[in-house]
Amino acid sequence: MKSIIAERIKNMQPSATLAMAAKSRALAAEGIDMISLSLGEPDFDTPDFIKQAAKEALDAGYTKYTPVAGLLELREAIVEKFKRDNGLTYTTDQIIVSNGAKQSLYNILNSILNPGDEIILFAPYWVSYYEMIKLTGATLIILSAGVEEGYKPSAEALSAAITPKTKAILYSSPSNPTGAVLTKDELQAYVQVLREYPDILVISDEIYEYILFNPPHVSIAQLEGMQERTAVINGFSKGFAMTGWRLGYMAGPEWLVKACSKMQSQVTSGATSFGQKAAVTALQRGAKSTRYMVEEFEQRRKFMLDTLKTIPSVHCNQPEGAFYLFPDFSAYFGRSFNGQTVKDADDLTMYLLEEAHVALVSGSAFGEKRCIRFSYAASLETLKEAMRRIENALSRLT
Ligand code: PMP
Ligand code: GLU
Secondary structure, X not given: OOOOOOHHHHOOOOOHHHHHHHHHHHHHHOOOOOEEOOOOOOOOXXXXXXXXXXXXXXXXOOOOOOOOOOOHHHHHHHHHHHHHHHOOOOOHHHEEEXXXXXXXXXXXXXHHOOOOOEEEEEEOOOHHHHHHHHHHOOEEEEEEOOHHHOOOOOHHHHHHHOOOOEEEEEEEOOOOOOOOOOOHHHHHHHHHHHOOOOOOEEEEEOOOOOOEOOOOOOOHHHOOOOHHHEEEEEEOOXXXXXXXXXXXXXXXXXXXXHXXXXXXHHHOOOOOHHHHHHHHHHHXXXXXXXXXXXXXXXXXXHHHHHHHHHOOOOEOOOOOEOOEEOOEOHHHOOOEEOOEEOOOHHHXXXXXXXXXXEEOEEHXXXXXXXXXXXXXXXXXXXXXXXXXXXXXXHHOOO
């Protein structure tokens, strides 16, 4: 049969982060000694107390469909989490659990965006936001900030980007891919602008909340007048090293939760039953149960930043959260190796893949062509070897 793929899928890019990880695995399968710093996934295993809770849930018969929005017990634990960690009060009707934060985002974007609506996306952005928005037919308004601004757009820039068609703004803080964290003052400045536009929804992706080097974390929902117009996205993948469990959630206005539940009821139903039971246990123990991971990430960040500083002409911000670095390598564009010119971040990423055998992700996938993303969710030993190889390969460019 000939391919009958629909236009919207033809026009979609595969996830660059997952694609690069797959490429690196394929090269490793050919026997090449690859180091992959491409995927945003904690290298830690899920803590034992969480695994134990899932095993007990299976034995207790949690093997059936759950309510679409999630087990009441889990939604109650999420309500408690918001109270304890963020000082925010929600009802369980304002919470929906999904198959990963990815699905939470997809639900929201499809619930609010009509073709022709505008959504403001802070750039550098996480790869999947872009393609998910494209699928809705809405118009992307990209609000870029470079390394010199700490990758955080100003309130003035936000104000200038708003039009009568703006329906929402979307960002992650701590950010994937930059690790930048929006401070209370910066968020307050955005709120000042948004006060004039009460019908714009803020979608605040806080999935890296627990991977923060200088807590506390501030959510825009905590600022005056914002909770009822903010959708907070969070999940278990990063803070609890549970990427394979596929569990995320959203807290927001009830009308939005209802719309997301309607959509989810037709597409996937509730998230995995025994995973939800384990997630209750994870949330009850909270961030302190995975503090050891953050301490480890902090050491790695220091090593990576110290090393990057010694590489000529590379500019990097100081990330305050997540486990990414997003250095600007544009000074290397135009240099050559074996007669081949490295024109941009895509070329440089391929060069480092082929010559240094280190897999990274080009910044172009995140809306910033000057940069390359490093995920430092790998052991210090691996990072040291990766940086040694990268320094060596860069020095061979002329
Ligand atoms: N948001 C951001 C910013 C992410 O980096 C990721 C990465 N996986 C997600 C959402 C999706 O997470 P999940 O595994 O919960 O789908
Ligand atoms: N969010 C991670 C990343 O950016 C995991 C991969 C993905 O979900 O795209 O690498």
